[in-house]
Amino acid sequence: MQIRTLKDALSFGDLPASERIGFILFIIFCLIFPWIIKGGFAQAVMIQFLIFCLYGLGWNLIGGYGGQVALGQAKNVGMSAYTVALLIVRWDIPFWVCTPLGVLVATVESFVLGYFLFRLRGHYFAIATIAVSLVWQQLFINWNFVGGARGIELPLRETPNFIYMQFVSPIYYHYFAFVLVMIAILYMNWFRKSRLGYQLRAITANEEVAESLGINIHWVKVKTYCITGVFAGMGGAFYTVYYNYIDPFSVMHLELSIMIALMTMIGGAGSMWGPIIGAMILIPLDRYLGAWLGGRGIIGVDFMIYAMMVMIISAYEPKGIWGIIEKARRKR
Amino acid sequence: MALLEVTDLTKDFGGVAANSHISLEIEKGEIIGLIGPNGAGKTTLFNCIVGYHKPDQGIIRFKDKNITGFKPFQTNREGIGRTFQLMSISGDLTVLENVMIGSFCRTSDRRIAREEASEILNVVELEKDTEAYMTELPIATQKRVGLAMALATRPELLMLDEVASGLNPKETEEMVALLQRIHEAKGLTLFVIEHVMEVVMPISQRIIVLDGGQKIAEGKPKDIANDERVIKAYLGEKYAKGRKNRGSI
Amino acid sequence: MEMLLSTLISALQMGMLFALVALGLAIIFGVMNIVNFAHGEFLMVGMYTAFLTATIFSIEPLLTLPIAAMVGFLLGIASYYMLVRYLLKGPMIAQLLGTFGLMIFLRYLAMCIFGPDYETLEHGLLIGKSIKLGAVVLSYPRLGTAVLSMLAFGIIYWMMDYTRLGKALKATALDVEAAGYMGIDTERMRGLAWGLGGATVGIAGALLINFYYVFPTIGILFCMIAFATVALGGFGSIKGAFIAGLIMGMIIDLGGTYIGPQYKFALVYLTFFLVVVIRPKGLFGW
Structure with a gap:
């Protein structure tokens, strides 16, 4: 059984050749990137791209396949990031011990919230997730134990340290993030063929019919939301050691949740490659455009561009860029 | 009884x-x-x-x-299985995949689900349409798919x-x-x-x-x-x- | 005791404004079952409109009300015909993220034009004045806002019940298809609902600027308050929006005074959460 699961996750045989080639190119690109591009900024953008791939792949489960507009990914990222940071700062616990705990906290939060929130549907659910994230953010801003609005800074270590994941060279972070993304992609590859994947798509299409086919809608949604929490939690743990600093505005902010959702929507919600395509477009655009405009004292234009993209995508092609590609392919 | x-x-x-x-x-x-x-x-x-x-x-x-x-x-x-007047589930899934959703009710193994689904599609005489998408099919066929989905939950x-x-x-x-x-x-x-x-x-x-x-x-x-x-x-x-x-x- | 009294009065005054803000959201939701995430940004646009007109032409802020209403109306109409009309054809997720995109767009458009600074009006008929009644201090801008909010609310309420337009809107809300058979141009009604929603919240913005600062990201706060209000009152219910607005005012002001000002908005979100989980229909929902 386990071997079959692994085989399912590793087999991309049912995909068209073009997708497989694209995937291999993506892997090669990520592997050789740090050796070709030496610029510090470019490498940082690349790592951010990988983190957002991870976030997006996770959100895609509940938002894309599940059709539930959860706008609170940031709180799961934050839960895990804060757990890891606190454990390291206060008790000096190694990163590799903190991370499972951080992910656990993020997942438990998802479970408890999901259990209540999934009684709601559609817009009620979406607004409730926003409400909850805002409550969490305000709580963390006013909670001194976790550093309040000042946030938490991790102690710097003299030498590169594998136990606490502290390195000077970004290469280590690059490959670590890459491994996380690969795990996420393999999981997605298993997921889309699994019972859970089918049941979730059935729910998105028609809840009434799904229920009549013996699917426990509430439980499937809660389960998926927890898995989404795991992805966000892994991202949060990585974020903490990568930046060495977190505060309620960087990891708990609504803007982060928005970014994740918009990115996935633009790339193509409910498809395997959608979140990666979205991140590939938005993250470099965001960082380079943001840096360029910020240098000229213009703020906000970058977000206006994403907003335009999302409005156009929602109005004309809700399946995003991947939906356009698929349509063109089916026509041929 | x-x-x-x-x-x-x-x-x-x-x-x-x-x-x-x-x-x-x-x-x-x-x-x-x-x-x-x-x-x-x-x-x-x-x-x-x-x-x-x-x-x-x-x-x-x-x-x-x-x-x-x-x-x-x-x-x-x-x-207890049921059909709907119109039971189309998803335009993104093929007929076979739709019926598999029903089969997944009894098994978590994809291969078994697939086998059972195609067996049931034979019963309702839709073996030609397994790879078609729901939205492409006439109403009468969609109704048969709906029947097959319900049957797949055994x-x-x-x-x-x-x-x-x-x-x-x-x-x-x-x-x-x-x-x-x-x-x-x-x-x-x-x-x-x-x-x-x-x-x-x-x-x-x-x-x-x-x-x-x-x-x-x-x-x-x-x-x-x-x-x-x-x-x-x-x-x-x-x-x-x-x-x-x-x-x- | 005096503190409680003045808090209560202030809460009632704010509550009437919240009711007016929530009214637009309730109308739009009632007529076409879509949630406007950009509602708070409409308010922000109303506030900036009033702020700019009052400072540039140095006129009395209260006289900017019709202009803010007009701008809100046009904004609502434009949103409907250029975006929402297309969103309605798509799945739920597209509807939600579509108006969400509009929210982000307006928010950062304001950021781009005005920068992140807070602005307030300094001169005006009501601004900065207050009257002392016994131990209770009544601030003129809040009092004026409350009275005018109630007036605007009353007009809309009356319009919905007694004019042809209001009846046509209600009919569209109850059953689009049937309304269409009765010869109502439902497409126009939907556009009008967005226009009305925009106009009412525009007025609310022009009133709010009399005693509150404006900044580009103010929208989300009032949007959440409006969501909570509408959820509490029952999505689509106008009477519900009014009563829930008053309750919201109480929660925010009493909570801010007795629990701590940093938590007063967390209380709003908590209220929303509890209402939708415990009684999703709201007080007067259908």
Whole structure:
């Protein structure tokens, strides 16, 4: 059984050749990137791209396949990031011990919230997730134990340290993030063929019919939301050691949740490659455009561009860029 | 012991009794028809049994187990399958994948689910359309896919909601023949809900008639066709319809 | 005791404004079952409109009300015909993220034009004045806002019940298809609902600027308050929006005074959460 699961996750045989080639190119690109591009900024953008791939792949489960507009990914990222940071700062616990705990906290939060929130549907659910994230953010801003609005800074270590994941060279972070993304992609590859994947798509299409086919809608949604929490939690743990600093505005902010959702929507919600395509477009655009405009004292234009993209995508092609590609392919 | 046993079921919506004190029994292997004019409470009864509504009063037993107040997914797991008037699930999934969703109800193994789904698609004679997308198919075929999805959950009692609506006479005939074949091959118990009397008459062994939320008759098709109260319920409606039409001209 | 009294009065005054803000959201939701995430940004646009007109032409801020209403109306209409009309054809997720995109767009458009600074009006008929009644201090801008909010609310309420337009809107809300058969131009009604929603919240913005600062990201806060209000009152219910607005005012002001000002908005979100989980229909929902 386990071997079959692994085989399912590793087999991309049912995909068209073009997708497989694209995937291999993506892997090669990520592997050789740090050796070709030496610029510090470019490498940082690349790592951010990988983190957002991870976030997006996770959100895609509940938002894309599940059709539930959860706008609170940031709180799961934050839960895990804060757990890891606190454990390291206060008790000096190694990163590799903190991370499972951080992910656990993020997942438990998802479970408890999901259990209540999934009684709601559609817009009620979406607004409730926003409400909850805002409550969490305000709580963390006013909670001194976790550093309040000042946030938490991790102690710097003299030498590169594998136990606490502290390195000077970004290469280590690059490959670590890459491994996380690969795990996420393999999981997605298993997921889309699994019972859970089918049941979730059935729910998105028609809840009434799904229920009549013996699917426990509430439980499937809660389960998926927890898995989404795991992805966000892994991202949060990585974020903490990568930046060495977190505060309620960087990891708990609504803007982060928005970014994740918009990115996935633009790339193509409910498809395997959608979140990666979205991140590939938005993250470099965001960082380079943001840096360029910020240098000229213009703020906000970058977000206006994403907003335009999302409005156009929602109005004309809700399946995003991947939906356009698929349509063109089916026509041929 | 009856397969399904409904005792004294009552359901009202804001003071309007959609079902009042309905009792019925279905034996294993039977084909039962449930008929009645529009608004007779057929759909309410149906929804109470499969769990979309919770009855205000009364007991529903299935295989001697009390399933009153079960949720739809629970009644399905107990062995009650249902079809919808239009059951299309997703335009993104192929026919085979849609039916697999049903099979996944009983197994978590993708290979087994796939095998079972294609087997069932053979039964409903859709082996040619397995790779088609739902939105590309004509209504009659979509209805068959819906039937296949429900069958894939391996029900012991299959409840069919207006299988003939939207079908032309020839398609209806084919559907009736298909149902009969499934019934004979698998010994499946069928509960057929229709408001067109002509569809239920030829296949049912027994017919239950609802009107105004109450059971007004029950018996063999031939007796039902001659029952005075049934004729009144139906003719009354037709008569009223005729008058309304004339009025609007 | 005096503190409680003045808090209560202030809460009632704010509550009437919240009711007016929520009204637009309730109308739009009632007529076409879509949630406007950009509602708070409409308010922000109303506030900036009033702020700019009052400072540039140095006129009395209260006289900017019709201009803010007009701008809100046009914004609503434009949103409907250029975006929402297309969103309605798509799945739920597209509807939600579509108006969400509009929210982000307006928010950062304001950021781009005005920068992140807080702005307030300094001169005006009501601004900065207050009257002392016994131990209770009544601030003129809040009092004026409350009275005018109630007036605007009353007009809309009356319009919905007694004019042809209001009846057509209500009919569209109840059953689009049937309304269409009755000869109502439902497409126009939907556009009008967005226009009305925009106009009412525009007025609310022009009133709010009399005693509150404006900044580009103010929208989300009032949007959440409006969501909570509408959820509490029952989505689509106008009477519900009014009563829930008053309750919201109480929660925010009493909570801010007795629990701590930093938590007063967390209380709003908590209220929303509890309402939708415990009683999703709201007080007067259908």
